[in-house]
Amino acid sequence: MSIEFKNSSYELRIEELGEIVCFDRRSDPQLVEVLLDTYDGVQGIAIRLKSDIEKGIPLKYTHSHNMPTKYGQDVGQDMTVIDQEDRKEVFGENIIPPPRSLTILEIVWDTIVEDPILKILIVGAVIVLSLGTATCPAEGWIEGLAIVIAVFIVLSVTAGNDWSKDRKFKKLMLLQTDKRCRVIRGGVKNEISSWDILVGDVVELVVGDEVPADGIYISGNRLIIDESPLTGETQPMKKSREMPFLFSGCQVSEGSGLMLVTAVGVQSSGGKIQELLNASQDEMTPLQEKLKDVAILIGKVGVAAGVITFIGLAVRWGIDIANATPVSSTACSSASSGGTGVLDRLAAIVEDFVIAITVIVVAVPEGLPLAVTLALSLSMFKMMRDNCFVRHLDASETMGQATTVCTDKTGTLTYNRMSVVRIMVGDRIYKGEGSGDKDAMPFSPKTFANEIRAVLADGICINSNCFIKNEELLDEPGVLPIFVGSATEGALLVFARKIGVNYKTVRQRIKIVENGIWSFSAEKKRMSTLVEHDNSYRLYTKGASEIILSLCTKALNSETMEVAPITANEISIISKNIKAWASEGLRTFALAYKDVTTKYDSSIDDNIDSDLIFIALIAIKDPLRKEIPGAVAMCQKAGLTIRMVTGDNILTATKIAKECNIFHGDGIALEGPVFRAMSDEEKLAAVPKLQVMARCSPADKFELVTLLKSLGEVVAVTGDGTNDAPALKAADIGFSMGISGTQIAMNASDIVLLDDNFASIVQAIRWGRNVLCTIRKFLQFQLGINLAAVIVTFLGSVITGSSPLSTVQLLWINLIMDSFGAIALASDEPDANILDEAPQRKQDPMLTNGMKEYILLQTVYQTIVLLFLIIWGDTVIPNYNTNLAFVTGFPSIRTKTLVFNTFILMQLSNLVCARNINGELNMFVGFFKNKYFLMILTIIILVQLFAVCIAYSLFNCIPLSLTEWGICFIFMGINIPVVFIERIFSKVVNAIRKKKQQRRVQVEKTDKQSYTTILHSERDYAGPDHVINMPASNLPDIRAAPRMMPLAD
Structure with a gap:
């Protein structure tokens, strides 16, 4: 990316500054000589940049007032400098622009190029269009054109979602680059956004900071810089007048100092490297990886179904040729449209091929990645609203599996108003x-x-x-x-x-x-x-x-x-x-x-x-936050163990821990030195009951996290200091503090708590669990449609000789399944009882037994209804059409319209029922709170009305009467009580199973107690040589260790 800069009104040009502070020559002593001899050192550079190494750039205003900032109203000195706009024009801004986003048309084109099935479908549609026009000039073009239009509508909706998601993600990623920096301007020290850093600024660096721009060392105290983010070298560099050059993106490991800014944004060393790395890369989360395997499996089944469907239709096509049976093509709606010519036969087999390809398109659940992405992105934005800034995409889903939280005390559990x-x-x-x-x-x-x-x-x-x-x-x-x-x-x-x-x-x-x-x-x-x-x-x-x-x-x-x-x-x-x-x-x-x-x-x-x-x-x-006891109780109810890990005195720590019920029951508290002195066996024995660790060092925190993970826990940990970075990295989910945390801690974390409040972690858990819930809702919704559509298309084709659902109709069904279904279900707020259950384990299957029952029920119910309409629709359902062409054939175009309309409407009730994955009997809880869900239902109904009543030629159907619409709605409505009855039956069966299991456990417990009594009798009789099952470590001895607190009261 090339950026044009205005001719400099300063004594130094941007190119000269780049030659002085050159990353590639950072260890060259000649550069220091040039700095001292040619430019009179850092003071000379400052003068040439109209700045001062002690007072910084002169301020435009000298008074204090309230200033609007990106964080809201700020109170303090206005830090606007006198030539702010000039400096930005000459030297640039300290923002690295994100890479260009693809347009919707580019996304559509890339999807077509990368997806061979879609390419085959479009080619088939063009052939259908050509042959249809040749065989039936008046109407034959409609089918092919409708397929092409339908494909592009499906692609456009998907591309629109991808485009919107990309824009939102880039906005969030841009926010990650904004950091707090201390500057001296006009002799006043204050804190500003790193985006507002200008060339000529005097910036103060302290431990934990990230160097916001390139610059030259002015003065400092043992300023040690970690340059590994740029160089990969692990050896920290001490900055001094002999080694004065500092580069953006590096981190302050020790000490403090002042620097004069010489390059910002894309002109800085870190900015240039970031531009090279700024190519958009999709981040695949563990959940997406897991679902990718599911999608591939379903896709293979879909391909097999499509092949079998085509074979069945081809066999029927061959029989028709042998029997000289006229072709009845969907390209022409007139009764006389059947033919036996070569073009007619060719058009028929191409239509069959396109239908088979469409079955594959419907069967392949390309909506799964969209559902995952939507669920993750929506959770990210909702968590942002709840003061959790998600830095890594997979943190949302991992948080839903957390089993323990190791939290700091100061500022996280307390107000930090000391x-x-x-x-x-x-x-x-x-x-x-x-x-x-x-x-x-x-x-x-x-x-x-x-x-x-x-x-x-x-x-x-x-x-x-x-x-x-x-x-x-x-x-x-x-x-x-x-x-x-x-x-x-x-x-x-x-x-x-x-x-x-x-x-x-x-x-x-x-x-x-x-x-x-x-x-x-x-x-x-x-x-x-x-x-x-x-x-x-x-x-x-x-x-x-x-x-x-x-x-x-x-x-x-x-x-x-x-x-x-x-x-x-x-x-x-x-x-x-x-x-x-x-x-x-x-x-x-x-x-x-x-x-x-x-x-x-x-x-x-x-x-x-x-x-x-x-x-x-x-x-x-530092008083305890009033909401913390309730937040801790919610976490404990959700099956999480909360541990306080703090540098404070053990008496202070246990006092606060008792107030918020972290320290309770048979829990233990100990100090870091005691923990370090324990053997590995003693630590493993103590950690499960450890609730408070006081006088804890970063190394202690890191070891605790490692031990918990070795015990199978999914660990979330909070940290705010530079030395917390190893523990934040080691944890499954690292939470850094947005207010009191250092930049190094934030860079090492997965989620930033913008308000430093433990209660925000509860919200992260809610949304993390909701990600998995959303995917499960979508899976049980989509798989039922997938299976029903494939079975009905295959059996209907075999029974009647033609597909009961046309290509355009199947593509409309596919759009509802994938894009609309994903949006409707992903936009649901977390269930009210989402924190009432234990965390999801990594090894737990994606499909629960209840979901399998629901998918099977939807497949069976929808298949039975649709096959009933295909076989008996014309004979059982009264006919109100006067056009004989609409009711002739098996099945007639009227029956096919009933099948299509009923199938679509049944997905409305399917969507409503799929919102619950735990077998809830009330399927309308929170129904009217989700405006996106209601909007999707409305869109589906309106488009269906348009398809059947107005654009019926495009959708290969005819207008239906009010009675016929009523019949379709009845089949839709019956779906809900069917699900209700199945869930009652399932609850009864599960209750019976649970009761039998409890009886069996009680019997086993009684037998075990009897067996233990016999063993104890034999042991006492035989003497101490036969003592069995003694633990490797005696926990009471550990509790008696010095500086360890007794069990919680």
């Missing part, structure tokens, strides 16, 4: 609003002495890269803070603000040492920052309370502000408070620091946070 409610400094505890304490007081600038406030301010504000997006609006009533960064750090910043500290002022005052940030990691559960302090250095550390406490050898006295060795009593008091607060469901953190004389480097020195001075213990409250 607030500091208690703080312990020295030996004094300060209780804030929301703590639930009677003597609680709102935190204010007067809460702490100035010296304590200063130490708290530095410990909180320096050791964080979070910022408050709408800080200037927080004084207004009802306004909640919007954080860019960790919600935990955001809560600490709000606390600092309450006690009169401006975090921006604190950060401007201090100077962080280069490479002086040790980022938070799930393994260490702490982070540190080294700053210049009084001609020396000070290290600030914060993290999990018990871990920070274990690293402290001294403590700060809140009264005298003196530092003294921490005593055993002080450690005991702090530890008790950690446990007490955690048991209330509060998250606890600790602040500490130490003064050092060495300028440590985070890229070299790893373990420097020892011998710390304890500052404070902080308790943060």
